[in-house]
Structures are given as structure tokens and as C-alpha cells.
Amino acid sequence: MSPNAREPQTDREFLININDHVEQLVKDVTDIKEKMDEKTDINLCDRLHGVIDSRLLIHGKAIDKLENWRWYLLGMAVAIAFIIESVLQLVRK
Numbered sequence: 001m002s003p004n005a006r007e008p009q010t011d012r013e014f015l016i017n018i019n020d021h022v023e024q025l026v027k028d029v030t031d032i033k034e035k036m037d038e039k040t041d042i043n044l045c046d047r048l049h050g051v052i053d054s055r056l057l058i059h060g061k062a063i064d065k066l067e068n069w070r071w072y073l074l075g076m077a078v079a080i081a082f083i084i085e086s087v088l089q090l091v092r093k
Helices: 011-039 044-092
Strands: none
Touching: none
């Protein structure tokens, strides 16, 4: 078998080869980090928090309005029942 010309023959060549690969890996990782920073939105959580808070506020206001209607209808039912009872008492006398 003939040795491959690209394979390191000495320890020094082997270490130089490893160093070249490590430097390339560092460049690749740096490129990946830069691309990820460009594609990720750092303020996404803050914006989502604001959107969720505003939606919860809208839902809270809607719930308050519905509760007010419930009490309004209950009050009307009690008032109507009182009026009907009063009228029935007047008719019986």
C-alpha cells in the first residue's frame, strides 16, 4: 500500500492538520452564531408578553360587562317578581 500524499507523515504535520481543522470549526461556529442572531428575535418574548397582557385586559373587560349584565338581569327579575307579588296582593284584597 502506498501512503496517501494528503495524510500527515509526522506528528508535526498531524498537529498542523488538526489545527487547520479546529480553526475551520471555529469559523463555522462563528458563522452559525451570526446567522442565528440575525434570524432570532431577541425582543420576541417581550412583545408576546405585551400582546398577551392586552388580550387578557380585553377579555377581563368583556367578563366584567357580562357580570354586570347578569346582576342587571337578576335585579330586574327581583323587581318584576316584587311588582307581580304586590299586584297580586292588591287584587286579593
